[in-house]
Amino acid sequence: MNLAGLRVLITGATGGIGSALVDKLRVQGCELLLHGNSKQGGCDKNFVRADLTTPEGVARLVDAATNFNINVLVNNCGVNDFGAFEEVDIDRIIKVNTVAPMRLTQALLPHLRSKKEAVIYNVGSVFGQIGYPGYVAYCASKHALKGFNDALTRELADSSVRVQYLSPRAVGTAMNGAAANALNVELGNAVDAPSQVAEIIARQITHGDSRVQIGFVESLEVRLNSLFPGVIDSALAKQLKQIKQHF
Numbered sequence: 001m002n003l004a005g006l007r008v009l010i011t012g013a014t015g016g017i018g019s020a021l022v023d024k025l026r027v028q029g030c031e032l033l034l035h036g037n038s039k040q041g042g043c044d045k046n047f048v049r050a051d052l053t054t055p056e057g058v059a060r061l062v063d064a065a066t067n068f069n070i071n072v073l074v075n076n077c078g079v080n081d082f083g084a085f086e087e088v089d090i091d092r093i094i095k096v097n098t099v100a101p102m103r104l105t106q107a108l109l110p111h112l113r114s115k116k117e118a119v120i121y122n123v124g125s126v127f128g129q130i131g132y133p134g135y136v137a138y139c140a141s142k143h144a145l146k147g148f149n150d151a152l153t154r155e156l157a158d159s160s161v162r163v164q165y166l167s168p169r170a171v172g173t174a175m176n177g178a179a180a181n182a183l184n185v186e187l188g189n190a191v192d193a194p195s196q197v198a199e200i201i202a203r204q205i206t207h208g209d210s211r212v213q214i215g216f217v218e219s220l221e222v223r224l225n226s227l228f229p230g231v232i233d234s235a236l237a238k239q240l241k242q243i244k245q246h247f
């Protein structure tokens, strides 16, 4: 798919990955409709502010996207909360990471189906395939997003709407607070720059790959976790004390 001329809604365009993607797609000649929640989108006239945990926020963005005549929906907005499961706000995480993309997609599908070519692009996470201590609700939300993505991919296989999924590893954005960053440094986890992720997204939309996992080691871990989850259980049990020190 040629990027030039695509009309793209990016949710979470005020965030780290979102704003890098705005820069990348703009240079490629895409027309962009930007969304954010608490932050303003600078002086961009095509900016919609909406809290996607609310039906009103979703409805406002759906109206704007239909009027803007999008043919690509990038479900990118997301929240995380590193720490003990007892402490996290389950509803907020599931609503933003899972329910919002599903509701937006459902409401925009009739519009997207009317296009000769359309894309629903879901930004997941490696934690959508590997359950990780300290990220319990986040992992659940991204596992659900992955299930949604895969089932929808297959349901729309006979349509003009393509569904694509990206599974980033850690990325250097505001989503990761001081504790999560310190843990990544201590464990030697690779952390990508938002611009690298934006580059991968642009390439994936161009080439049409259904699913991309960032990182060779992470790809192996995902496969290992699916075939032999006990191996990952043991590896993470050895790191658990270290991980919990950062809660």
Ligand SMILES: NC(=O)c1ccc[n+]([C@@H]2O[C@H](COP(=O)([O-])OP(=O)(O)OC[C@H]3O[C@@H](n4cnc5c(N)ncnc54)[C@H](OP(=O)(O)O)[C@@H]3O)[C@@H](O)[C@H]2O)c1
Pocket: 011, 012, 013, 014, 015, 016, 017, 018, 035, 036, 037, 038, 039, 040, 050, 051, 052, 053, 075, 076, 077, 078, 079, 096, 123, 124, 125, 126, 167, 168, 169, 170, 171, 172, 173, 174, 175, 176
């Ligand atoms: N950073 C990582 O390590 C990492 C790794 C793997 C996957 N990802 C995924 O990549 C995507 C982008 O993350 P990021 O790292 O760029 O995060 P980020 O910098 O924290 O940006 C998050 C975006 O989501 C928006 N958002 C938050 N709450 C919202 C709500 N209630 N309603 C609507 N929008 C809301 C934020 O809007 P405002 O800023 O305007 O409030 C912001 O634009 C997410 O889906 C995330 O799960 C990130």
